[in-house]
Amino acid sequence: MNDALWYLARGTGVTSLVLLTVVVALGIANRAGRPAFGLPRFGVAQVHRDASLLAVGFVLVHVISLFFDVYAQLELFDLIVPFGATYRPMWTGLGTLAVDLLIALVGTSLLRHRLGLRAWRVTHWLAYACWPLAFAHALGSGSDAGAWWLRTVAGACLVAVVAAVTWRLSTSARATVLSGDTR
Amino acid sequence: MTRLHVDWTACQGRGHCTELLPELLAPDEWGYPRSTDDTKEPAVPVALLPHARRAVRHCPRLALHLVGP
Amino acid sequence: MTAVLTAGRLLGAGHPDLRGHDTAHGPLPRLPHDVLIGVVRDAGLTGHGGAGFPTHVKLAAVRGHAGGRRPPVVVGNGAEGEPGSAKDRTLLARAPHLVLDGLQLAAAAVGAAKAHLYVRPASAGPLARAVRERRAAGRDPVPVVVHQAQEAFLSGEESAVVSVLSGGRAVPRDKLRRVTESGVGGAPTLVQNVETLAQLALVARHGADWFRRSRTFLATVTGPVGRPGVYEVPHGVALTALLAAAGGPVAAPRAVLVGGFHGAWVPAAAVDVPMSREGLAPYGASPGAGVVIPLAAGECGLARTARIVGYLAGAGAKQCGPCLNGLPRLAATMAALARMEGDPSLPAGVARLAALVRGRGACGHPDGTVRLIRSAMTVFADDVTAHLHGSCLDGARP
Ligand code: HEM
Numbered sequence A: 001m002n003d004a005l006w007y008l009a010r011g012t013g014v015t016s017l018v019l020l021t022v023v024v025a026l027g028i029a030n031r032a033g034r035p036a037f038g039l040p041r042f043g044v045a046q047v048h049r050d051a052s053l054l055a056v057g058f059v060l061v062h063v064i065s066l067f068f069d070v071y072a073q074l075e076l077f078d079l080i081v082p083f084g085a086t087y088r089p090m091w092t093g094l095g096t097l098a099v100d101l102l103i104a105l106v107g108t109s110l111l112r113h114r115l116g117l118r119a120w121r122v123t124h125w126l127a128y129a130c131w132p133l134a135f136a137h138a139l140g141s142g143s144d145a146g147a148w149w150l151r152t153v154a155g156a157c158l159v160a161v162v163a164a165v166t167w168r169l170s171t172s173a174r175a176t177v178l179s180g181d182t183r
Numbered sequence B: 001m002t003r004l005h006v007d008w009t010a011c012q013g014r015g016h017c018t019e020l021l022p023e024l025l026a027p028d029e030w031g032y033p034r035s036t037d038d039t040k041e042p043a044v045p046v047a048l049l050p051h052a053r054r055a056v057r058h059c060p061r062l063a064l065h066l067v068g069p
Numbered sequence C: 001m002t003a004v005l006t007a008g009r010l011l012g013a014g015h016p017d018l019r020g021h022d023t024a025h026g027p028l029p030r031l032p033h034d035v036l037i038g039v040v041r042d043a044g045l046t047g048h049g050g051a052g053f054p055t056h057v058k059l060a061a062v063r064g065h066a067g068g069r070r071p072p073v074v075v076g077n078g079a080e081g082e083p084g085s086a087k088d089r090t091l092l093a094r095a096p097h098l099v100l101d102g103l104q105l106a107a108a109a110v111g112a113a114k115a116h117l118y119v120r121p122a123s124a125g126p127l128a129r130a131v132r133e134r135r136a137a138g139r140d141p142v143p144v145v146v147h148q149a150q151e152a153f154l155s156g157e158e159s160a161v162v163s164v165l166s167g168g169r170a171v172p173r174d175k176l177r178r179v180t181e182s183g184v185g186g187a188p189t190l191v192q193n194v195e196t197l198a199q200l201a202l203v204a205r206h207g208a209d210w211f212r213r214s215r216t217f218l219a220t221v222t223g224p225v226g227r228p229g230v231y232e233v234p235h236g237v238a239l240t241a242l243l244a245a246a247g248g249p250v251a252a253p254r255a256v257l258v259g260g261f262h263g264a265w266v267p268a269a270a271v272d273v274p275m276s277r278e279g280l281a282p283y284g285a286s287p288g289a290g291v292v293i294p295l296a297a298g299e300c301g302l303a304r305t306a307r308i309v310g311y312l313a314g315a316g317a318k319q320c321g322p323c324l325n326g327l328p329r330l331a332a333t334m335a336a337l338a339r340m341e342g343d344p345s346l347p348a349g350v351a352r353l354a355a356l357v358r359g360r361g362a363c364g365h366p367d368g369t370v371r372l373i374r375s376a377m378t379v380f381a382d383d384v385t386a387h388l389h390g391s392c393l394d395g396a397r398p
């Protein structure tokens, strides 16, 4: 029984990282203001949103399965407040923080129209803290941290995000020159 | 009749709306939405309302608004 | 520029100090707000800042929002960013108390708790003195604050004024919500040109019938005329009579720019049109803020227009895509036409770009620019043809 939970926690954890990577990479890529991956711009945005909702789902399963896992010894408290856990508090805390930010990101985004552009944009930049936290958490706290396959997945995630940033910077520099718009 | 309003101070011509609502909006040569009937605030036929709402939800700059009943 | 005045109630009877003002105009009647708005409607008073919007409609709109959380605010607008115009500063110097009377009337009409005056830096000091003079005399129930406007073409745009007074930048705002509903600090706001306020003070004193009979307006005549300046003339005066009042054009002009840089060219054949909305409508013009500029003899109308469009392209707030991208392109195309580049596609290019920018900005700047360009392309149609063939009717050389 416990083994099943443990597998579930690891599986959903890795999936969450991959989904978050997709979300962040597409979020960044779409800022370039050009169609990407053969998708129209609104399609990229749609996948960005859907993947983020999916990520929330996987993250919740990930967290709940750990909550019931005796080895992790998590209290309800630790799911919300970082760095209080008894088992690897540092690495677990990073994960908790990432979850908090994820909830904040998705919550504010669903209320985007009510929040107004400025406030929403400011909160949305939390994404640049959320993803690295999740990334570090995945590498540092899992039982699979040293495994080749996790390293491969993490490496691919890093490459995806770096590629998105590079692509955006290259195209936005060009767009700025073209339109004179520096915003 | 519901109409579509563009907040030009916010719009950056990202083109999501012109993809989602080609019946009413086409990109101009700089990528900014231009109403296909060349009106300032194009009327949205009832059949297109769901698409228009989707475009409003999607605008990354919150620059699109539906106005009127 | 020297202001030369004709006898009229705005400037002729004007007096910079309160005693003189009282003697010239008599006491300010206190009318219930609905009565006052009714009188303004019957008088047919419209805005003198440029757009010519019916004043009673704005008053009623702001009054309609008076019951809300924030009490309404009124703003007297004397920013006068139009380079050809000097009538607002002249009025503020000559008859500040007429404007301040109007400001109080407007405040009473809409139920405002606060009033602002937004004027050019040079007008601010004397005006603040006039405000103090009235306060000392216990004249003004609604407190008035004087603000210095930036000297820029668009500084007087209604939503830009509201933006500044709300602590923001002096750039136009989106008009999804009108300032009459949510303006300065979110309060329902009435922004009214200072001349309109002075007119309001006359309407309240003399009534709608008097106003319809004796209505005057302020015009600034600049350029090649005998005595450039600010003139108070009867509503609907013939354009020729206005030019004559300013000493007449130095030489018969081929066209006269009416309504300032957002205005339109009136061809020589039509210079006896009345200076009124209806009279000027066939030329796509309107009195606007009353700026009148004849074309100098031997000056090419296309070259002049291209220069103005160049100025306008640089005067935008650079925040709306179509305006930011389109006006410089329009200016470049007009300049090419003015330089007599023989490219036959230039007129079509002008028409295409004009249609592309019109109606697509947060403020009226693209539309005003297009109005000027379209009138130039019509009035100077022969010049366009000549330019495309490398010659100029006015003798200019490429
Ligand atoms: C329902 C949830 C979400 C919605 C509706 C949403 C919506 C958006 C939109 C519209 C943009 C484009 C902003 C622009 O182009 O100006 C964006 C950008 C972005 N999003 Fe999201 N998002 C959501 C969730 C997330 C989550 C959970 C993350 C990360 C963990 C994320 C990361 C990003 C990033 C990194 C950008 C680029 C931001 C920038 O550089 O300005 N988003 N998002």
Ligand code: SF4
Residues within 6 Å of the ligand: B006, B010, B011, B012, B013, B014, B015, B016, B017, B018, B031, B032, B033, B058, B059, B060, B061, B062, B063, B064
């Ligand atoms: S989606 Fe929004 S920002 Fe993009 S072009 Fe349309 S209105 Fe402008």
Ligand code: SF4
Residues within 6 Å of the ligand: B008, C154, C171, C172, C173, C315, C316, C317, C318, C319, C320, C321, C323, C324, C360, C361, C362, C363, C364, C365, C366
């Ligand atoms: S239309 Fe032009 S001038 Fe007006 S606010 Fe927009 S960018 Fe500025």
